Amino acid sequence: NAGVTQTPKFQVLKTGQSMTLQCAQDMNHEYMSWYRQDPGMGLRLIHYSVGAGITDQGEVPNGYNVSRSTTEDFPLRLLSAAPSQTSVYFCASSYRGRGLSEAFFGQGTRLTVV
Amino acid sequence: KNEVEQSPQNLTAQEGEFITINCSYSVGISALHWLQQHPGGGIVSLFMLSSGKKKHGRLIATINIQEKHSSLHITASHPRDSAVYICALGRGGSQGNLIFGKGTKLSVKP
Numbered sequence: 001n002a003g004v005t006q007t008p009k010f011q012v013l014k015t016g017q018s019m020t021l022q023c024a025q026d027m028n029h030e031y032m033s034w035y036r037q038d039p040g041m042g043l044r045l046i047h048y049s050v051g052a053g054i055t056d057q058g059e060v061p062n063g064y065n066v067s068r069s070t071t072e073d074f075p076l077r078l079l080s081a082a083p084s085q086t087s088v089y090f091c092a093s094s095y096r097g098r099g100l101s102e103a104f105f106g107q108g109t110r111l112t113v114v
Numbered sequence: 115k116n117e118v119e120q121s122p123q124n125l126t127a128q129e130g131e132f133i134t135i136n137c138s139y140s141v142g143i144s145a146l147h148w149l150q151q152h153p154g155g156g157i158v159s160l161f162m163l164s165s166g167k168k169k170h171g172r173l174i175a176t177i178n179i180q181e182k183h184s185s186l187h188i189t190a191s192h193p194r195d196s197a198v199y200i201c202a203l204g205r206g207g208s209q210g211n212l213i214f215g216k217g218t219k220l221s222v223k224p
């Protein structure tokens with residue numbers, strides 16, 4: 001079982017560039033989320049989705065876009081990269097929302113913006 | 115004030131020691147999660163609790179809903195247990211996602 005697959009694992013961007021972080025899950029989970037992890041802080045929610053075609057903002061959505069055209073895929077787009085977006089990004093999925101079922105995480109994408 | 119606080123922030127133990135990591139929270143929750151993150155690695159779910167106690171191998175998690183407190187215990191610790199342990203709250207409502215503690219970095223020396 002692949003679980004949650006994130007690509008790429010590492011990425012270096014120049015300020016102003018755009019890119020898409022890919023996330024795919026093969027567990028038929030309705031709930032998918034994107035988090036960022038910064039030193040000294042807990043993971044923070046960027047965007048989340050409760051099903052195909054439905055997305056909503058989390059705690060730190062500025063500078064990021066998401067879409068959910070299929071149950072399996074939940075890409076995160078950086079529109080114009082800034083150094084403040086240097087972070088480790090995690091995609092997660094779960095069967096139920098509201099923390100009511102086990103969360104499955106991808107391996108993370110380490111992004112550096114120079 | 116943070117909704118979830120973990121203690122200690124850092125913990126060094128000798129192999130074989132009994133380890134306790136604490137998580138206190140200040141809001142109503144639907145469930146509490148314990149997660150493990152190895153250096154440079156992904157995040158793995160260890161437990162999801164809404165009451166009582168759960169045990170997987172050498173790991174034990176407990177929760178006291180009235181006191182808004184949970185503990186993660188590791189018996190007979192081993193260097194491979196070295197990781198960051200994260201407490202996360204599951205809440206109802208429109209946000210519907212996890213709220214994470216800052217983590218406890220555990221280092222077990224041989």
